Amino acid sequence: MKITTVGIDLAKNVFVAHGVDQRGKVALRKSLKRDQVLPFFANLPPCLIGMEACGSAHYWARKLQELGHTVKLMAPQFVKPYVKTNKNDAADAEAICEAVARPNMRFVPIKNAEQQAVLSVHRARQGFVKARTAQANQIRGLLAEFGIVIPQGIRHIAKQLPDIIEDADNGLPGVFRDLIDRLGTQLKDLDQQVDELDAQIQAWHRASEASRRLAEIPGIGPITASALVATVGDATNFENGRQMAAWLGLVPKQHSSGGKQTLLGISKRGDSYVRTLLIHGARAVIRVADRKANHPDSWLGKLLGRRNKNIAAVALANKNARIVWAILTQDRRYDAEYASAA
Numbered sequence: 001m002k003i004t005t006v007g008i009d010l011a012k013n014v015f016v017a018h019g020v021d022q023r024g025k026v027a028l029r030k031s032l033k034r035d036q037v038l039p040f041f042a043n044l045p046p047c048l049i050g051m052e053a054c055g056s057a058h059y060w061a062r063k064l065q066e067l068g069h070t071v072k073l074m075a076p077q078f079v080k081p082y083v084k085t086n087k088n089d090a091a092d093a094e095a096i097c098e099a100v101a102r103p104n105m106r107f108v109p110i111k112n113a114e115q116q117a118v119l120s121v122h123r124a125r126q127g128f129v130k131a132r133t134a135q136a137n138q139i140r141g142l143l144a145e146f147g148i149v150i151p152q153g154i155r156h157i158a159k160q161l162p163d164i165i166e167d168a169d170n171g172l173p174g175v176f177r178d179l180i181d182r183l184g185t186q187l188k189d190l191d192q193q194v195d196e197l198d199a200q201i202q203a204w205h206r207a208s209e210a211s212r213r214l215a216e217i218p219g220i221g222p223i224t225a226s227a228l229v230a231t232v233g234d235a236t237n238f239e240n241g242r243q244m245a246a247w248l249g250l251v252p253k254q255h256s257s258g259g260k261q262t263l264l265g266i267s268k269r270g271d272s273y274v275r276t277l278l279i280h281g282a283r284a285v286i287r288v289a290d291r292k293a294n295h296p297d298s299w300l301g302k303l304l305g306r307r308n309k310n311i312a313a314v315a316l317a318n319k320n321a322r323i324v325w326a327i328l329t330q331d332r333r334y335d336a337e338y339a340s341a342a
Contacts, residue, residue: 003027005048009089010057018093020048029090034235050100051090052076053108057078061110072100073108097211105280109237111230117232118204122223125197126273132190139183146172201226202277213327216334219281219320228324231274235329241322248275250318275317282316283309 006019006028014241015037019028032040037060041049046068051057053073055170061071076098082095099105112120139161143150148164150156161184164170165177205211205222214225238244245251249269255262268275286309289300299319303312327334 002045003047004090004113005050005091005097005101006044007050007095007100008060009093009096010051010054010060011089013241014089016089016093018090018097020097031089038063038067041069043067046070048072048100050074050096052079052096058111058116064115065110071110072105073110074099074105077110078106105122107315109233111233115230115233117305118201118226121197121200121204122227122273125194125201128190128193128197132187132194135183135187135190139180139187142176142180143185146176148172154187154191155182158191170239198223213333214324217320217323217327219278219285220279220318220324227274227277231330232270232324235325238325244325245318245321248278248321250275250278250314250321257295278317278320279313282313283319285316286313 001018002021003091004022006017009016009018013034015032015034017028017030017032017040018026021027028039041064048069049064049069049071050058051071051073053075057073061073064071079092079095079099083091084095085091132154136157140150141155143164148170150160161180164172165181165184202222204225205215208226208229211222211225211229213226215222220228232244236243238247242251246267247270249267251267251274252263253265253267255264261302286300286304289304290296300312300316303315307315323334326332
């Protein structure tokens with residue numbers, strides 16, 4: 001009995017595999033320990049393997065592809081409707097096996113090791129930025145309890161903190177001065193970590209031709225460009241730019257019924273980190289456009305004339321996502337006059 005399709009429920013230590021033959025008859029139900037997975041599938045004839053796009057999924061997908069299998073990853077929310085009974089590992093593996101064979105299923109592109117490495121740097125940087133913000137807010141809050149108010153912005157803390165510690169007339173107890181000095185040192189360490197990871201991302205950006213091309217788009221800098229290249233990978237997995245924008249959650253969420261269309265706010269699906277970078281970059285473009293005040297006839301100027309800035313920022317982020325798809329799939333550079341020339 002030849003196994004044609006296998007669903008694997010991933011875990012840390014015990015994996016569950018469910019396989020069927022070409023007629024859909026169950027041919028495999030097996031629990032595997034972590035060190036048994038690769039030897040088992042090495043002895044299995046090449047087949048279609050489905051997995052949920054969760055932790056370690058891309059690693060196992062690459063390993064199983066090296067063994068000659070066809071591996072496809074699916075978002076967990078697309079697999080859930082195929083779970084027939086109560087949730088358990090065996091039922092999940094069966095649902096994955098059923099879902100991966102559906103002709104209209106949407107799949108997640110498999111990331112290579114370099115993409116995952118770059119995204120790891122981005123995630124670590126994001127964690128340090130959050131920790132730095134929290135540390136700065138803690139310092140500001142503690143000082144406020146003693147009547148010392150520092151304006152918003154980390155730069156104000158770094159600038160004023162040494163003078164506050166050295167000022168003998170502000171009435172701060174010695175224990176509190178030592179504490180603030182310790183917290184200020186930790187804030188500097190976090191700031192240094194962010195700067196070092198920024199430099200690492202910049203170096204990767206300069207070495208990536210695709211990332212440099214994306215950085216030419218207004219509203220997309222080295223951080224956003226490198227995150228897009230590492231996250232998207234092969235842009236030809238998307239049929240068009242709108243599909244990529246929808247994948248990033250930048251299109252309206254729909255709740256329509258009875259022939260009546262009801263469009264809500266953006267769906268916010270996909271990678272929230274990349275979506276946030278695109279929207280923040282769009283806000284920066286809008287701020288520059290407001291200062292120049294010479295954009296009434298442009299696409300962005302007309303949009304700002306009839307919509308508020310938040311809606312305009314999301315719309316510009318959506319447009320930039322479509323431009324990114326076009327640049328990556330057509331292997332061309334950004335041309336600001338392309339639309340008008342066309």
